[in-house]
Amino acid sequence: MTRTQESTAHWGTFQVEISDDGRAVVETRPYPDDPDAAPAIAAVAEGLRHPSRVTRPAVRRRWLERGPGPDPLRGSPDDPYVEVDWDEALDLLADELRRVRAAHGNRAIFGGSYGWGSAGRFHHAQSQLHRFLNSIGGYTRSINDYSRGASLVLLPHLIGPIGMRELRNRPPSWGHIAEHTDLLIAFGGLRRSNTWVVPGGHDRHVGTRLARDAAASTRIVSVSAQRDDTLTELDAEWVGIRPGTDTAVLLALTHTLVAEGLADDAFLATHTVGADRVRAYLRGETDGVEKTPEWAEALSGVPARTIRDLARRAASGRTLVNVTYSLQRAEHGEQAVFAAVTFAGFLGQIGLPGGGFTHGYGSMGDYGVGVAPVPLPTFPQGRNPVTDFIPCARITDLLLHGGETIPYDGGTLDLPDIRLVYWAGGNPFHHHQDLRRLSEALTGVDTLVVNEFHWTPTARHADIVLPAATGLERDDLAAGAGDTRLRTMPRAVEPVGDAREEFWIYDQLARRLDADYAEGRDSREWLEKIYEDWRERPDTPDAPPFADFWRDGGTPLPQHHYRDGAFTDFRADPVAHPLDTPSGRIELFSATLDGFGLDDTAGHAVWIDTAEAAGSPYDLQLLCTQPSHRLHSQLDMAAPSRSTKVAGREPVRLHPEDAAARGLTDGDLAIVRSAQGSLLAGVVTTDTLLPGVARMHTGAWYDPSAPRIADCINGNVNVLTKDIGTSHLTQASSGARVAVSIARYDGEVPPIRAYEPPPLATR
Structure with missing residues (x-):
């Protein structure tokens, strides 16, 4: 009983x-x-x-x-x-x-x-x-x-602290998107497993169903290195992109709006400051490099024609630009957020129902449910x-x-x-x-x-x-x-x-x-x-x-279903309802940021290349993503998490071409190395990744019990990642990706000790 x-x-x-x-x-x-x-x-x-x-x-x-x-x-x-x-x-x-x-x-x-x-x-x-x-x-x-560290520092400079709260608490709901949005461009995808998690938990998980309903009327484009980064049911169009180059693509999208006369100059004049400084940067007047789609293609692998087509589609209807939290968890990751705000500003749809910029779909389960948080x-x-x-x-x-x-x-x-x-x-x-x-x-x-x-x-x-x-x-x-x-x-x-x-x-x-x-x-x-x-x-x-x-x-709980998303009042009358920024407007160029005089932050969004030097032994970009069958590292020892293991370890996913070039097949044990450390992982091949890209979930329990073999024999990805701040401005986590090498491991296979209690002794 x-x-x-x-x-x-x-x-x-x-x-x-x-x-x-x-x-x-x-x-x-x-x-x-x-x-x-x-x-x-x-x-x-x-x-x-x-x-x-x-x-x-x-x-x-x-x-x-x-x-x-x-x-x-x-x-x-x-x-x-x-x-x-x-x-x-x-x-x-x-x-x-x-x-x-x-x-x-x-x-x-x-x-x-x-x-x-x-x-x-x-x-x-x-x-x-x-x-x-x-x-x-x-x-x-x-x-x-750790989730939004760079954004929490950057965005108040661009949209103000109150604007930041509006962005978090009153984004367009999935219902608004279904009704108003023609195109949702999701930089970093819309990962299903992230919608299971809400601080405090939700009574029922409704976000996935709402997203599916929205997809019936809204075209979704996922810009990601992973094709499976978005729910299959959303039938999203996939634009494959090299990790860490989203800022370049966003700048090229904005360049296209300017070059083809598609930017909303009236909105820029009344609701933003700094558009002229951004235009000068896009034209290459400040650094000698014009931010054309061809320039972005060389960096990102996204064809120039795809970038131009996406910019034109965005300007032709109601468009919502979303950036997942993961993109800002990287060296200079705040620039992707800055560039997305800039692109949305030049589109001129911020504050319109189902349009503008948002930051959280695919990152948290409460985002976009359409209910304002209550105390x-x-x-x-x-x-x-x-x-x-x-x-x-x-x-x-x-x-x-x-x-x-x-x-x-x-x-x-x-x-x-x-x-x-x-x-x-x-x-x-x-x-x-x-x-x-x-x-x-x-x-x-x-x-x-x-x-x-x-x-x-x-x-x-x-x-x-x-x-x-x-x-x-x-x-x-x-x-x-x-x-x-x-x-x-x-x-x-x-x-x-x-x-x-x-x-x-x-x-x-x-x-x-x-x-x-x-x-x-x-x-x-x-x-x-x-x-x-x-x-x-x-x-x-x-x-x-x-x-x-x-x-x-x-x-x-009181259900305050909001009809309008963030920045509605500001859009209607920026004089009567200014943002709490120094200018009262969206700061596409921030004199405050510019005045800090930092060598890795400017007053406007900028491209800063973090690619590995030529000849580096670390020839793959490893994406470090949230796990699907546990929350962070919680209960890694239990059956749901164990069901995802390969060769008894956390798996590393590789494109079949990359696996074949290294003599690896499904189920093999591999040693993954970076400049910071090494780990053992089980191999899974998948064509859902771009060639040159690997992926591991975070949260496997750290096991340093066999240092002669690897720094972690259980596959904790953070033995590989860099412990450096995203920038001198934000000092946030940069652990979402790292350059690695991956090779077959045929040596001694040590037992996992991560889930054992430590030895007990008497005094």
Whole structure:
């Protein structure tokens, strides 16, 4: 006998089947009426009691014996841990926090949470950690995100902070596109698997169905190195493009509009600034290179006639230009976004229904559902007295170069001398680049603390590992932006082993440090408080009392279906409704950016070549894409993720011509190398890629246990990627592509150790 209840993850709401005695989760499965459920849902039950689960507090033996300090063996695969009880673990951590604060100040603590640990609104790892650190005097924080880091810095200069929010919260819906849009040009494709994921999860996945409906009346062109980067059902036209050359094609498209008299000069004159500077650049007056379609063809491989035809088609009807997040996750990746805004500006359709520029279709499941986000319950974080911060993708620079500075957004940032890193709710050995460099950086801190469900690569670098309860082991509530319901997440089973809610962990630590974290409430009381505080808002008038909400399993959210997309008022009257840019208009040339005097950023969109030097051994461009059967690195050990493996490793996909030239066939084991590192991967051949292009998913658990063979024997692509900022302006992640070599591997095949707990020792 079993019983069934509901829960939520970032990949959606699902059913949890629980044994009759309430001790075990038998199965997790999507709702039968979910039109496009994520495969990762099936992994949740397996992950609950997987052998990699952290079940007791553990302390790295060398740290326990030697005390805090840099340690070159931190992260070694054979570095043993000692399991301790909760009182000892918390006493040790409280003493270390006290020491660091007294000797170095709170700015020496880095609060490294990067979300995604749970879809819950209360048990949100980032909010909980930050509230705790604020309660003891603050911490050095990170800003922006890995997904949109370059865009988050660039776009406010072009369309203003409010315009940026409109772009995110009120893009043309798929319904608007179906009604108004003749042509949707998708730079970077419209990947289906990305639509499964929403921060906070969605009650049902509707984006794919809405996109299919729109495709019946809207022609879609996918500009990508991957033909399968767009849902098959959309019947998209594929324009194959060499990775990293989208900016060149966008500039050539704009050049065609200018050269053939197709640009909307009236819109440019009333709603933008800088069009003349852009025209001069396109004509080659500033650098001697005219940005013609022939010029772009030589760089991108897209025929000049295709570029001209696409520009003419765009100008002949209602056109929406979309850029996925992935394009700006590369060296100078913000230029593709800048060039797309420029192309859309010259088309003159920004603010028209179903037209203009957008940035997110194919990147996130809530984008384009047509429902404006409403405020949701949140756990208050308090105030951080420490003002120091870094862009999140610069953590290795922070740890290696404390006391120095880096340029950022026209100024400079001080890098504090970090002594203690506290990480919760994320795995930097998925998100970050050049993992050998990250591992080296972590050897230099005094103490690394991790709250975790499983022995992830980050946990295996930590000095103190605290077992956290999962989303199935605690009460919470959940919803995502544009969702239909605020849903309950009732506890399904008791926590495994000695795992505890992070709220309890922080409360116990705060008590030891004479701080007030809980304000006299337990976690259930806080859950009720954040709900009731939300219910009292004037924009949630129909929400029931907490007891009724919990009994009913949720409550409907206000559905503000917007009719118009972003920039409608601005388009109608740019004087009465200006943007919050210095000019009040769209800044195709930004005097602010130009005034920064950066050597890798100009006042307008520019082409900056990042191609490998002639004769480089790294002759393939590897695209590093989001996985389809897991979220980031979560539950990589479970069956859905394992079902995608080849030769027991993360697969690398190659065009048949490239595979044949290297003597590779499906199922072979290959060694993939870059200037940063090497990995083993299983081979899959596919003609959906352009020749010269390879593809791997991110998120395989880092396994450095056989360095004589490769830096990661499990296929973690971030041992290959460069840990450099996109530019001096944005300092964002550049991990979406990297130049590599790929060769057949016929040597010793080492066992995968990534999913094993570390060795345990006695004192």
